[in-house]
Amino acid sequence: MHHALIKKLESFESLSDDDRSALDALVPKVRQVGARVDLIREGEVPENVHLVLDGFACRYKVLADGQRQIMAYFLPGDFCDLNVFILDQMDHSIGTISACQIVDIPRAAIDEITASHPRVTRAFWWCALVDEAILREWLVNLGAREANQRIAHIMCEILMRLDAVGRVRDNSYQFPFTQTDIADTMGLSNVHVNRTLRELRELGLVTLKHRVLTILDVDRLKAYCGFNANYLHLKNTRWVERRRATWLGRTEGA
Amino acid sequence: MHHALIKKLESFESLSDDDRSALDALVPKVRQVGARVDLIREGEVPENVHLVLDGFACRYKVLADGQRQIMAYFLPGDFCDLNVFILDQMDHSIGTISACQIVDIPRAAIDEITASHPRVTRAFWWCALVDEAILREWLVNLGAREANQRIAHIMCEILMRLDAVGRVRDNSYQFPFTQTDIADTMGLSNVHVNRTLRELRELGLVTLKHRVLTILDVDRLKAYCGFNANYLHLKNTRWVERRRATWLGRTEGA
DNA sequence: CGACTTATTGATGCACTTCAAGCGACGTGG
């Protein structure tokens, strides 16, 4: 059984045995990191790429008034900073949510594997583009949806992303986030998150007990928040639920 | 005088004469596009990279209920989709705000110039990373700031970005956005944007008349919204206003 | 077990939304 990164890449791109063993060689030393530990902080100079093999981490910023904004979740198979690490200094921090298995990959190792494995290179590119697409969708989430749909939406997203790395069983998955984590992700207060979660429970959409989230009716939850998986650009489900945007009246030629 | 892209890249990276002439050759045919015209729509297959040489454009999505969320502004010198265009299909749309000068650059032309001009390649990378950093900051803006600071923040950002391409005079710049555009960017109603703009005016921070924004006191406006330019990763102002984030208690080693 | 974090619930207040109406600028057609 291969590690989560390989599973994830294969949801974008078909890999050869050679690709897979090269990716296996990329993660020689797995490091155990506890929950609520920073991997890198704002202002520091990035050196390695961080890869999450197991557990949950996040990207976040802290404002002058102490307010925290979470900007991304990192799930098993996710690179935390595949591109970011080229920057001179970090403009944000990365920290674990739960205990994690982390691999620190030197830039040289990335250069090496991409030089000789074009499919892997393509898949890495794809990862970076999907990460950006997710970020855009999060912006839509904050800008255009209300609390209950916002939270339902992130639950759908995590379901899809975890499913791509085989971490979902019977529409249930590990959900290590505290209500304050969710609040800092969604731009809400933890009190309101609590009430919103209760509402989702009362509507029969989900259950959340002992850090395990179960989605009782996936289709209903997706419909509830208007979830459209196209932005995840997964191979199997790509553009099943296509939708067209025609807000600005004219097209170019018209 | 060189075009806006060159000016912008030079705020990241020093370019040679050869680099500059290669970049000049990249934009043989400039196209005039009217205001409120889509360059590409969700669902379409991207072919070219779009470069804005003059005017303002934006990236946006439209939800099922007709709500529009703007996810990025494109100013002179900005690529609209330097990376995105590798994707199979667009998961969002791109349209002009004002009348624009647009260049359609085939992917091959990008490949060509990057193959022979390493500094340009670096600068393109940098552009892409900064675009992502801006997106992250927009997420912070929506998640963690209230309406008045949100709008003040975007005004500061546009000031810095336009200044990098020589489009600012005496802290004034073209501001072609309607109040509804701002509303759809900030996740607010146009009514509230109107009231917030009035407040910024009454506080003596800005004036906005005839589509020209003037920032009366840049330092005060920055202080007002807690603006920190580090996320723009500009060469000259890089990390002057450094700030460290230490939200999650421990560090790795501790 | 006690200390601490996390979840839960109530009460009150505010930031922001929605609805609605009026105004000025602009372009179009009669």
Added chain:
DNA sequence: CCACGTCGCTTGAAGTGCATCAATAAGTCG
């Protein structure tokens, strides 16, 4: 030329989603 529709800006009034404050209960860990 004026009539007219459209669009963007402005302001008022009323409603609501969510924040804040506060107190208690329920885990969780050394």
